[in-house]
Amino acid sequence: xxxxxxxxxxxxxxxxxxxxxxxxxxxxxxxxxxxxxxxxxxxxxxxxxxxxxxxxxxxxxxxxxxxxxxxxxxxxxxxxxxxxxxxxxxxxxxxxxxxxxxxxxxxxxxxxxxxxxxxxxxxxxxxxxx
Amino acid sequence: xxxxxxxxxxxxxxxxxxxxxxxxxxxxxxxxxxxxxxxxxxxxxxxxxxxxxxxxxxxxxxxxxxxxxxxxxxxxxxxxxxxxxxxxxxxxxxxxxxxxxxxxxxxxxxxxxxxxxxxxxxxxxxxxxxxxxxxxxxxxxxxxxxxxxxxxxxxxxxxxxxxxxxxxxxxxxxxxxxxxxxxxxxxxxxxxxxxxxxxxxxxxxxxxxxxxxxxxxxxxxxxxxxxxxxxxxxxxxxxxxxxxxxxxxxxxxxxxxxxxxxxxxxxxxxxxxxxxxxxxxxxxxxxxxxxxxxxxxxxxxxxxxxxxxxxxxxxxxxxxxxxxxxxxxxxxxxxxxxxxxxxxxxxxxxxxxxxxxxxxxxxxxxxxxxxxxxxxxxxxxxx
Numbered sequence: 001x002x003x004x005x006x007x008x009x010x011x012x013x014x015x016x017x018x019x020x021x022x023x024x025x026x027x028x029x030x031x032x033x034x035x036x037x038x039x040x041x042x043x044x045x046x047x048x049x050x051x052x053x054x055x056x057x058x059x060x061x062x063x064x065x066x067x068x069x070x071x072x073x074x075x076x077x078x079x080x081x082x083x084x085x086x087x088x089x090x091x092x093x094x095x096x097x098x099x100x101x102x103x104x105x106x107x108x109x110x111x112x113x114x115x116x117x118x119x120x121x122x123x124x125x126x127x128x129x130x
Numbered sequence: 131x132x133x134x135x136x137x138x139x140x141x142x143x144x145x146x147x148x149x150x151x152x153x154x155x156x157x158x159x160x161x162x163x164x165x166x167x168x169x170x171x172x173x174x175x176x177x178x179x180x181x182x183x184x185x186x187x188x189x190x191x192x193x194x195x196x197x198x199x200x201x202x203x204x205x206x207x208x209x210x211x212x213x214x215x216x217x218x219x220x221x222x223x224x225x226x227x228x229x230x231x232x233x234x235x236x237x238x239x240x241x242x243x244x245x246x247x248x249x250x251x252x253x254x255x256x257x258x259x260x261x262x263x264x265x266x267x268x269x270x271x272x273x274x275x276x277x278x279x280x281x282x283x284x285x286x287x288x289x290x291x292x293x294x295x296x297x298x299x300x301x302x303x304x305x306x307x308x309x310x311x312x313x314x315x316x317x318x319x320x321x322x323x324x325x326x327x328x329x330x331x332x333x334x335x336x337x338x339x340x341x342x343x344x345x346x347x348x349x350x351x352x353x354x355x356x357x358x359x360x361x362x363x364x365x366x367x368x369x370x371x372x373x374x375x376x377x378x379x380x381x382x383x384x385x386x387x388x389x390x391x392x393x394x395x396x397x398x399x400x401x402x403x404x405x406x407x408x409x410x411x412x413x414x415x416x417x418x419x420x421x422x423x424x425x426x427x428x429x430x431x432x433x434x435x436x437x438x439x440x441x442x443x444x445x446x447x448x449x450x451x452x453x454x455x456x457x458x459x460x461x462x463x464x465x466x467x468x469x470x471x472x473x474x475x476x477x478x479x480x481x482x483x484x485x486x487x488x489x490x491x492x493x494x495x496x497x498x499x500x501x502x503x504x505x506x507x508x509x510x511x512x513x
Contacts (some may be wrong), residue, residue: 063443
């Protein structure tokens with residue numbers, strides 16, 4: 001997936017929505033900027049399949065040597081799949097945050113949050129933050 | 131007291147001489163005890179490993195530096211510190227503690243006994259940045275009448291650089307007028323850098339071999355460049371406070387405000403080696419806190435500092451509760467992921483009943499009770 005085609009939370013999660021058998025599926029991950037800012041990742045807590053996640057609410061956490069950071073969902077719905085291999089290979093987030101580094105897939109029951117940013121707006125926010 | 135301390139501003143904008151250089155190196159700057167300090171330049175793990183395996187340079191200019199001149203300096207410090215100083219040789223450095231009358235720790239310090247090139251002897255106290263103001267005020271309050279002592283706060287006029295790691299000695303050796311390779315650990319000497327006094331000590335807070343330099347603030351940039359040039363053959367790199375914390379934690383060195391505070395005594399903290407009960411004549415030493423500490427020694431301590439290894443990958447962080455036999459028995463004081471051991475490590479205070487090596491406990495890691503085992507300290511010791 002191209003970073004340019006994704007939508008972003010101001011909390012640095014990305015989301016890509018596709019159609020699968022007539023069902024909207026949101027794939028969620030964290031941005032390259034977030035990974036670069038966090039550095040030294042040691043742990044990630046994934047939600048269980050079947051968990052209901054809510055847009056803007058915490059669904060897991062990522063932990064670095066220095067600190068714990070919550071992960072916020074860009075979408076409301078039921079978790080259909082999680083990237084189970086990711087927590088044991090967190091370096092994937094450095095090399096491929098938008099493809100192999102996906103975190104969870106959510107069967108979307110509502111429209112996505114209208115607070116999501118497009119790539120340009122997100123880049124602008126990162127520029128202001130760094 | 132003469133020449134009282136220039137109080138650092140407490141609004142987090144005190145800069146070391148190398149502030150601009152840190153920013154140029156893309157360091158992430160944080161407020162630490164009122165100072166703008168680099169937390170990391172690249173990654174904490176990279177900076178940690180570079181210190182363990184090679185050589186790094188730390189700007190530790192935020193540490194408080196107090197110079198005690200005059201014939202009465204030794205007697206004053208003997209009264210203030212848990213370990214005697216009047217029996218120190220010139221060139222010796224000692225880890226020591228300053229306690230209140232209840233035996234609670236006010237600060238942990240390094241004492242240097244030094245001699246200027248002209249033969250004047252003095253003591254230097256390196257104190258924690260967060261405690262500088264408190265310590266200066268505490269000493270002022272204990273100041274004896276007509277003491278032949280002058281206290282100078284040298285923190286603002288000097289810088290302090292730590293060069294640490296197995297290649298640290300080889301890096302700095304060509305820059306120094308003394309044979310640093312022959313200097314023993316915890317020794318120091320007043321020497322010269324560019325015709326200005328420079329204190330060289332074989333000390334550090336990383337668990338590795340290394341040196342620390344105290345230099346004039348206006349020479350810091352030039353001396354940094356000289357060190358970087360001398361260390362280029364090894365690939366010297368800067369390291370920040372983030373790596374300093376993981377390095378000291380692996381080496382089980384306590385950090386004030388975490389393992390040490392005014393409600394903790396040296397015996398609980400496992401620092402009895404830094405208490406000299408008797409003077410060189412075998413008589414009981416009378417220092418501030420000695421009565422309380424003698425009592426603690428007699429009755430025995432209720433709790434002690436221990437190391438904990440937790441299962442899984444999530445570090446137990448400061449403030450997390452430790453459980454034994456289903457009830458809360460202690461609190462984590464510091465915890466991180468250890469880059470050397472490749473697993474989470476933590477320190478905690480536990481009742482002596484639960485403080486035996488191998489004791490099985492649990493830590494509440496954000497709602498999840500995680501198995502933990504008491505282990506020997508330090509977690510890491512260089513060979």
